Amino acid sequence: MLFAIVEKGGLTEGAALLGKSQPSLSRSLAILEDRVGAALFEPDRRPLRPTELGQALAAEGRKVFLAGKASADILSRYQGGMTGAVRVGGTPFFLDGVISGMIAAFHFKHPDVRIDQIYGYANDLLPRLEDGSLDLAILPMRASSIPQGFSFEQILPGRNVIACRAGHPLARRSAVKLTDIGQYPWIAPPADSPLYQDLRNVLKEIGIKDFKVSFTGGSLSATVSILTGSDALTVLPFSVVFMMRQQRAVSALSIRIGDPDRHLGVLRHDGLKLSPAANRVRNHIRSEFETLATSITRVSQSTVWRP
Amino acid sequence: MLFAIVEKGGLTEGAALLGKSQPSLSRSLAILEDRVGAALFEPDRRPLRPTELGQALAAEGRKVFLAGKASADILSRYQGGMTGAVRVGGTPFFLDGVISGMIAAFHFKHPDVRIDQIYGYANDLLPRLEDGSLDLAILPMRASSIPQGFSFEQILPGRNVIACRAGHPLARRSAVKLTDIGQYPWIAPPADSPLYQDLRNVLKEIGIKDFKVSFTGGSLSATVSILTGSDALTVLPFSVVFMMRQQRAVSALSIRIGDPDRHLGVLRHDGLKLSPAANRVRNHIRSEFETLATSITRVSQSTVWRP
DNA sequence: CGAGTTTCATAACGCAGCGTTATAAAGACC
DNA sequence: GGTCTTTATAACGCTGCGTTATGAAACTCG
Numbered sequence A, B: 001m002l003f004a005i006v007e008k009g010g011l012t013e014g015a016a017l018l019g020k021s022q023p024s025l026s027r028s029l030a031i032l033e034d035r036v037g038a039a040l041f042e043p044d045r046r047p048l049r050p051t052e053l054g055q056a057l058a059a060e061g062r063k064v065f066l067a068g069k070a071s072a073d074i075l076s077r078y079q080g081g082m083t084g085a086v087r088v089g090g091t092p093f094f095l096d097g098v099i100s101g102m103i104a105a106f107h108f109k110h111p112d113v114r115i116d117q118i119y120g121y122a123n124d125l126l127p128r129l130e131d132g133s134l135d136l137a138i139l140p141m142r143a144s145s146i147p148q149g150f151s152f153e154q155i156l157p158g159r160n161v162i163a164c165r166a167g168h169p170l171a172r173r174s175a176v177k178l179t180d181i182g183q184y185p186w187i188a189p190p191a192d193s194p195l196y197q198d199l200r201n202v203l204k205e206i207g208i209k210d211f212k213v214s215f216t217g218g219s220l221s222a223t224v225s226i227l228t229g230s231d232a233l234t235v236l237p238f239s240v241v242f243m244m245r246q247q248r249a250v251s252a253l254s255i256r257i258g259d260p261d262r263h264l265g266v267l268r269h270d271g272l273k274l275s276p277a278a279n280r281v282r283n284h285i286r287s288e289f290e291t292l293a294t295s296i297t298r299v300s301q302s303t304v305w306r307p
Numbered sequence C: 001c002g003a004g005t006t007t008c009a010t011a012a013c014g015c016a017g018c019g020t021t022a023t024a025a026a027g028a029c030c
Numbered sequence D: 001g002g003t004c005t006t007t008a009t010a011a012c013g014c015t016g017c018g019t020t021a022t023g024a025a026a027c028t029c030g
Helices: A002-008 A011-018 A023-038 A052-079 A094-110 A124-131 A196-207 A219-227 A237-243 A276-301 B002-008 B011-018 B022-036 B052-079 B094-109 B122-130 B194-204 B220-229 B237-246 B276-301
Strands: A084-089 A113-119 A136-141 A150-156 A160-165 A187-188 A214-215 A235-236 A250-252 A261-271 B084-090 B113-119 B136-143 B152-156 B158-163 B187-190 B213-216 B233-238 B249-253 B263-269
Touching: A002 A011, A002 A023, A002 A052, A011 A023, A011 A187, A052 A276, A052 B022, A052 B052, A052 B084, A084 A094, A084 A124, A084 A276, A084 B002, A084 B052, A094 A113, A094 A136, A094 A219, A094 A237, A094 A276, A094 B194, A113 A214, A113 A276, A124 A136, A124 A261, A136 A276, A150 A276, A150 B152, A160 A196, A160 A219, A187 A196, A187 A219, A187 A235, A187 B194, A196 A235, A196 B136, A214 A219, A219 A235, A219 A250, A235 A237, A237 A250, A237 A276, B002 B011, B002 B022, B002 B052, B052 B276, B084 B094, B084 B122, B084 B276, B094 B136, B094 B220, B094 B233, B094 B237, B113 B276, B122 B136, B122 B263, B136 B237, B136 B276, B152 B276, B158 B220, B158 B237, B187 B194, B187 B220, B187 B233, B194 B233, B213 B220, B220 B233, B220 B249, B233 B237, B237 B249, B237 B276, B263 B276
Parallel strands: A084 A113, A084 A136, A187 A214, B084 B113, B084 B136, B187 B213
Antiparallel strands: A136 A261, A150 A261, A160 A235, A160 A250, B136 B263, B152 B263, B158 B233, B158 B249
16 A cells, blocks of 8 residues: 555555555555554655655565565466466377377467376276366266266267278278278277277177287377287277378278267366366367367368278 | 465464464465465365465465565664654754764664754754754753743753863963953854854953954854964853863863853754654763763863863 | 374454545645 | 645445354374
């Protein structure tokens, strides 16, 4: 208050700076002078001029004022979602294959938002959402298996493909028959992943009972490395393959397999309100997936890239 | 408050730092978190640890805290009289001859107290005391002429001597007769000074009607210069001559002249309460004059220095 | 793992600081 | 001296924050 008066040279303008009324400042000043026991401004001088003591205290007040301003700034940046830490959980393949790119784009726009990625499956992520050590989880889930107290926003319908390396013998065929597939070895996703379930379902659906697993349990990049270095096949989410289309390292077989009953979405806990930054991340990811969806349909209609 | 909690690592100790109760802090924190709309501390963790946001705000709070502490320091220094500005008025001869030395000693003890000396006589100093542009005035006054609303503390009884240079023909005589004096020229103090009145009274008392004035209107140092460079005489306050005894440039004649009815004292205005620093100056001057008085009696009794 | 200790949260209550508007008074300006 | 600007005062109400008493967690330790 003292700073505002000294800075603006008067009560009226000082009050305006502080967003208060002039009488309020006047009385506050009087009370302060009374408490201090000394005049803070030269008495009876109209261009109000501070005493030495007033000046010295106003200098300290300046620091307080600036700190308050800085605090307001910190706060507004936080509340605008420009600042903060967001813990995003997700299944490894989606996180590595799709989400991390989106997060990179987000981080480019908002460099002061720190984002922690946590890898895990539903049974890991759910408790962490519950105890608040995770803000969002992005994972494929069955609509029916959403536990009480959680909300799930679907962002992409589940769709898997059989993936192979770009130059794979089956890659060029416009239609792949089931019998063609049998002879190739398989790369299995980690056994506790939903994708592994999908793989088993696909193989069961196709009718393959015995299949060679040449590699298992790795990360997405490991899987892709094996994939591109061999003629092995695997099941991958369509979106993951789609995102890798630029590298032209991986293709999807032209064979329709049953869609999984899990759909990719953002899971969060109702009890915990999201921080503004987390909300921004969530909105960002949703909009990114929207554009991804339109991009998928657009590309699918063209002949340039064929899943 | 936030800073205190973060600094001390908990509410209990933080409250102690701020001199408040723990529940007070607890609720203040809760209100703040509610207003901010975000947790400032990790929830349900016993060694209370701030959120990033809490940390950032606490850093600003630290500045506020320090500024508050600095303000308290400024204030206590001011209220202890260690800081401030004191305007001391006085008659030129006393100020130059006696007071300035005391002020120098004071300034040595309290270098942060700024002291402004203002030269003037009663008619200048009184209005300035009244309008607050002066804190104290040190001047010789008649007890009866203290105006309403002023208080006057006598610090030294008025006593004048006839002064001459140290080697003056009259200086060695143990008793000076009136007839001896007549032949020497006189140095007159400024015509508007009380000392000038004293001089006139002395001369009238002595019976000298015509007297040569060889110099007039100067400051004390000018007067002393003339005095030491000639055989001229003048009337000076005894205390001024006493203070100059170390230099052995000026002597006082061994002749008793009537004491002036003015007495040296500290004049101040009742309406204006003194600042702590001004009070310290006042007390300092009073105590200095007390020691001066005892010093005068001690020296007078010895034979080393004879007025 | 349960008892004990520490620490934080909540409740109930009261005071005072500070916000407001309306209005008077005092300087400044011409 | 009249007018305008600026500060001081008054009356009123509400919110913030202080207190003590007490309950509920969470950490510690044998």
